[in-house]
Amino acid sequence: MSRTAAHALPPWLGHALNAQRGPVPWNAVVRGALAGGPLLITALVAGRASLGVVAAIAAMLAGVNDRPGSRRTSVVRIGVPALAGAAGLLAGTWAGPHLGAVALTLLLTGLGLVAGAVSAVGPVASATGTQLLVGSAVGAGMPLPDPGWQSVLAFLAGAGWLLLLRLFLPTPEFVTGDLRVGFRLDGERAAVAGVYEAVAALLDAVGTEHAVARRAALTAALDHAQDALAGPRLRRRAATAAERRLHAQYSAALPLGEAATALAWAEQAVPARACEGPRRLAAAVRGNTRAGPLPAPRRTDPALRALDDALLHAADAFDRGRGPDLHTRRRSPRVLARAVLGAGGREYGLRVGLCFGAGAAVAQALHHGHWYGSHQHWYWLPATAVFLVKPDLGPLVSRVLCRAAGTVLGALLFAGFAAVLPRPEGLVALVAVSGALVPVAARHFAAQTTVVTVLVLALVMVGGEPQASVGRIGETLLACAIVLVVGHLPMPGQRGAGIRASIESADTAAHAYLAHVLSESDDRATRWTLRREAYRTLAEARAAVGRAAAELPALARHSAGTDEVATVLERLVDTTTACAVHLDDTGRLTPRHTERLAVLRDELARRTRSTAFR
Structure with missing residues (x-):
């Protein structure tokens, strides 16, 4: 849908119809295709299909967190949520057989309260809370034939396999590009180069109606570069010369961005030659080369003099390869505690806890009342509620509409595939294809839900369960209803x-x-x-x-x-x-x-x- 048409709709509906744009992340597509399929094949050959299913689920969840950025960032972005998911799976596999329905519901509600409050810290914390709850729901509601510790190890192996692919698999750009540059720091180089390109774009827009949007784009580029550089080093020894050079190049971009912002504030026209310098610096970052001579602007006023000084400083930093540590975002424990225990964290935790607990209670009531027939796994309803109630994933009504539509479409597609594909090889191929589509479908919540629904239903059937498309649709609609009700309930304290x-x-x-x-x-x-x-x-x-x-x-x-x-x-x-x-x-x-x-x-x-x- 066009942006003009979307703006003509009510905001809650327009958001549900908008999709992110950008190039296809081919490197993530390759990783997705290589994630779940090989794990399932290995498990089937070994006669441990159930462990293969758990490992493939972990790889799928890791693939959802496999976002653009550097390899070092992926260690935290994929690894920390995976550890939380394994802990949740361990808790669920123990609690499911040992606790009654009421006690189990109370335990899951408590986990929801904690995970929701922690999710208020930021994106990685949110993914960590999500995997903790999904793992606990799967462990409690999906009775596995294997001991709990084996399922946990399989989960860690699945997430670890995707992380290994992220760390060591060269990108297509490296394979077809200059092999001398190397690929270990390609994410960092792309992020830092993006900052210089955003500075040039802002200078181009000074004095026009596009300046505000370009300044916001510069902020986004700096945020991305800061994250890309801030992850753990992938080697034990001190930072390499290439890493130090990237840190210096990022630091040198900060005064450039400052000068460009001051020029935009003053609405002064900038000579075209002034925009060429940041673009040459961006090319130098991508190619891991020296900056070379840079065209300088005329030093006629403070902002242009600051831009000229910043370009000179950047050229010097590129040559020396050393600079101050300005990429680390330092947040004190007090700030983090305030995010978790403050009003925002409490509201977030209450809503997640209520939705997750209510979903678990309703699912168990339906299960014990034999509403599911031969279907014994009730984890889908509370796990769906977790994804729906997360406010950082988008507006509530948009999430509900997209989840409902995506699940219905995915379940119908899988029903058609299940009727014609050979088993298990056809289902394994379907898992591999779906894994490859997850990074592309991440641009829209409904598309992502469609792909994940097909993938999970295929995994469940590989594990020996019957085709369950109709049941998944009903459980998803129930979860949507629960989240809509809880989302509109009054909570203690002020709303918002x-x-x-x-x-x-x-x-x-x-x-x-x-x-x-x-x-x-x-x-x-x-x-x-x-x-x-x-x-x-x-x-x-x-x-x-x-x-x-x-x-x-x-x-x-x-x-x-x-x-x-x-x-x-x-x-x-x-x-x-x-x-x-x-x-x-x-x-x-x-x-x-x-x-x-x-x-x-x-x-x-x-x-x-x-x-x-x-």
């Missing part, structure tokens, strides 16, 4: 706690950055770190506000006014950046700067007071 927490974090970071700039400190490394945190928390708040605005009106009204607050904060941070650049050059602020700061502070206070969290 998660959005309010993200706005407060952005406000705190913006004012910390402003205070440092107005102190006229010479510590530029600290300034750039504070600036990064201000823009990053602001982007996170923007994303939370956008998701809340796409809810049904009954929920969207609780976030009314937050978009305006985020907009004012964005202007305040941009103005602070312009002030920093001007202070570096002249040592004092102009009346335009001081008046703009005063106006924005007053407007921020007024909008914060009037924002409705009802």
